[in-house]
Amino acid sequence: MVGSINIEAPSDLKLPFIDLSAEPDLKQGTPRWDSLKSQVRKALQDYGCFEASFDRVSSRLRTDVFGSLEDLFDLPLPTKQASFPPEAFPQGYLGRPPANPFFESFGLNDPHLLDVVQNFSDRLWPQGGNPSFSKNVHSMSKKVSELDQIVRTMILESFGLEKYVDEHMCFTNYHLRVMKYEVTVATSETALDPKTGLKVHTDKSMITTLCQNEVDGLELQNKRGEWVKFKPTSRSSFVVLVGDSLHAWLNGRVHCPDHRVWLCENDKLRYSFALFTRPKADNTIKAPEELIDEQHPLLFKPFTYKQLIASTFSQASLKDASPLLSSFSNVQTQKGDLS
Numbered sequence: 001m002v003g004s005i006n007i008e009a010p011s012d013l014k015l016p017f018i019d020l021s022a023e024p025d026l027k028q029g030t031p032r033w034d035s036l037k038s039q040v041r042k043a044l045q046d047y048g049c050f051e052a053s054f055d056r057v058s059s060r061l062r063t064d065v066f067g068s069l070e071d072l073f074d075l076p077l078p079t080k081q082a083s084f085p086p087e088a089f090p091q092g093y094l095g096r097p098p099a100n101p102f103f104e105s106f107g108l109n110d111p112h113l114l115d116v117v118q119n120f121s122d123r124l125w126p127q128g129g130n131p132s133f134s135k136n137v138h139s140m141s142k143k144v145s146e147l148d149q150i151v152r153t154m155i156l157e158s159f160g161l162e163k164y165v166d167e168h169m170c171f172t173n174y175h176l177r178v179m180k181y182e183v184t185v186a187t188s189e190t191a192l193d194p195k196t197g198l199k200v201h202t203d204k205s206m207i208t209t210l211c212q213n214e215v216d217g218l219e220l221q222n223k224r225g226e227w228v229k230f231k232p233t234s235r236s237s238f239v240v241l242v243g244d245s246l247h248a249w250l251n252g253r254v255h256c257p258d259h260r261v262w263l264c265e266n267d268k269l270r271y272s273f274a275l276f277t278r279p280k281a282d283n284t285i286k287a288p289e290e291l292i293d294e295q296h297p298l299l300f301k302p303f304t305y306k307q308l309i310a311s312t313f314s315q316a317s318l319k320d321a322s323p324l325l326s327s328f329s330n331v332q333t334q335k336g337d338l339s
């Protein structure tokens with residue numbers, strides 16, 4: 001929820017760092033798995049997020065993905081705009097919000113499926129697509145979806161909810177958003193802070209898994225209200241964060257962090273890649289009975305993801321947010337809105 005924004009907050013706090021590398025042997029039931037799942041639970045209770053190292057994504061793939069994103073955003077504006085019809089929203093080119101002309105993004109559903117990414121690339125590069133773009137973005141999305149599934153399995157196990165793991169995996173789908181942030185000097189016409197990136201928001205997803213090029217800027221608020229600047233421990237890591245849907249499904253057991261992007265390096269472009277694990281639109285988010293008792297009364301009446309998005313939309317301040325941001329990111333969802 002939006003609190004007062006303390007820009008001068010101490011910046012020496014770090015996100016918890018959890019090594020989810022496959023080696024040595026990341027298997028359910030091993031002592032390493034059990035120790036990692038406790039770390040994940042603790043991080044999500046305190047911060048609602050953590051930095052994950054995940055060696056299934058090589059540094060080569062990561063470099064290639066960000067190269068592909070540069071190719072994508074460098075396409076001529078009419079090509080980007082014509083790539084998807086407006087009714088495909090939130091897929092395709094999402095433009096530059098009037099309130100923040102230094103930010104642009106694309107969306108794509110099911111990016112872990114190769115034919116979906118190939119179709120996207122055929123639309124953007126009509127002369128034969130862009131095979132390396134498709135290969136890189138598909139491969140990254142697939143591996144990040146594996147990271148999401150490891151994390152969700154750990155979360156459910158850590159709350160004694162292992163019987164719901166299969167159901168949980170079928171309950172959701174994936175949406176990719178890729179973003180470019182330009183840093184520029186504010187002018188009197190734009191009256192924007194030059195460091196504006198992305199306003200404070202919570203994600204509506206279950207889980208969001210993020211990575212960025214070498215330009216930092218993400219800041220997150222822990223449960224004590226302290227802002228933590230994300231300063232990666234490893235340049236090849238990911239940020240895993242809890243969205244409103246998981247917060248509600250776990251009946252408030254984990255923190256759902258407000259976060260924003262606040263650019264500090266004035267001469268560099270920032271690119272980010274975010275895989276949102278979202279409930280399917282008509283699925284009902286209802287906390288399992290194991291998490292409801294006298295000490296933990298039900299916090300949210302059951303709601304569908306579609307209702308969550310609609311409720312967010314209805315509160316949107318459309319004058320200063322793009323349709324994308326107002327529907328998916330930049331408007332807060334108070335507990336009461338869902339009840």
Ligand SMILES: O=C(O)CCC(=O)C(=O)O
Pocket residue numbers: 177179198203210212218259260261272273274329
């Ligand atoms: O670019 C980033 O690092 C964060 C993006 C984000 O918070 C979002 O798209 O919801």
Ligand SMILES: [Fe+2]
Pocket residue numbers: 201202203208259329
């Ligand atoms: Fe976000």
